[in-house]
Amino acid sequence: MSLPLLQIITGSTRPGRAGAAVASWFADHARTHGGFEVELVDLAEVDLPMFDEPNHPMTGNYVNEHTRRWSARVSRAQAYVLVTPEYNNGYPAVLKNALDYLNREWRHKAVGFVSYGGVSAGTRATGQLKQVVTTLRMVPVQDAVHIPFIAQHIGEDGTFQATDAVVASAKKLLDELLLVGTALLPLHAPVTPDDGS
Ligand SMILES: Cc1cc2nc3c(=O)[nH]c(=O)nc-3n(C[C@H](O)[C@H](O)[C@H](O)COP(=O)(O)O)c2cc1C
Incomplete structure (x- = not known):
């Protein structure tokens, strides 16, 4: 049987961001963990405009090609990790925008969080994100x-240097994501336009 696909979504897009290094480090861990097929999803590359669909995403009735592409990509995954910095006590707008674009593609799928920031370590961003993802029924x-x-953990070569505690937390996250994500597999349904909510 093939492994479930885990998409690791990099939630910051600015030049010089720490997010790319953190996401790359976590993806390496996820591959070593062995429970998932792993795909990095960089929102800077996905490059969605600000939400511009006329219909509620719950309908799956998309008019824009960029939305259809985003829908097809997200639909492939069985679980997600959102890599988020903390911006002004919350999460980046680009991440909310990417979540808002879709609906049933996210539904009943497990999601974990890798956050970073200053003293708060992105915990406030994570708390706010939990409200959003549960509304999407993730x-x-x-x-x-x-x-x-985070700035103290980016090396001169631009890579993220994890402490032992952070490495241990990554393993626990991946174990739990595999457990919960596998249990949810029977609930996943393909997204087709206009088949209700
Ligand atoms: C606009 C902005 C707001 C920020 N607000 C917070 C904050 O509220 N709490 C915090 O811990 N760090 C905050 N920071 C620091 C960021 O967490 C840190 O710069 C991090 O590297 C940003 O992620 P990025 O490099 O992937 O963009 C802020 C940074 C920016 C650019």
């Missing part, structure tokens, strides 16, 4: 990676 796992003082 199932957040409690185990998470929270990285404080």
Whole structure:
């Protein structure tokens, strides 16, 4: 049987961001973990405009090609990890925009969080994101990676240097995501336009 696909979504897009290094580090861990097929999804590359669909995403009735592409990509995954910084006590607008574009594609799928920031380690961004993902009927796992003082953990070569505690939290997150994500598999349904809510 093939492994479930885990998409690791990089939630910051600005030049010089720490997010790319954190996401790349976590993807390496996820591949080593062995429970998932792993795909990095960089929202800077996905490059969605601000939400511009006329219909509620719940209908799956999309008029824009960029939305159809985003829908097809997200639909492929069985679980997600959102890699999020903390911006002004919350999460980046680009991440909310990417979530808002779709609806049933996310539904009943497990989601975990890798957050980073200053002293708060992105925990406030994560708390707010949980409200959003449960509204989309995603199932957040409690185990998470929270990285404080992110700037101190980016090496001269631009890679993320994890502490032992952070490495341990990544393993727990992946174990839990596999457990919950596998249990949810029977609930996943393909998204077709206009088949209700
Ligand atoms: C606009 C902005 C707002 C920020 N607000 C917070 C904040 O509220 N709490 C925090 O811990 N760090 C905050 N930071 C620091 C970021 O968490 C840190 O710069 C991080 O590297 C940003 O992620 P990125 O490099 O992937 O963009 C803020 C940074 C920016 C650019």
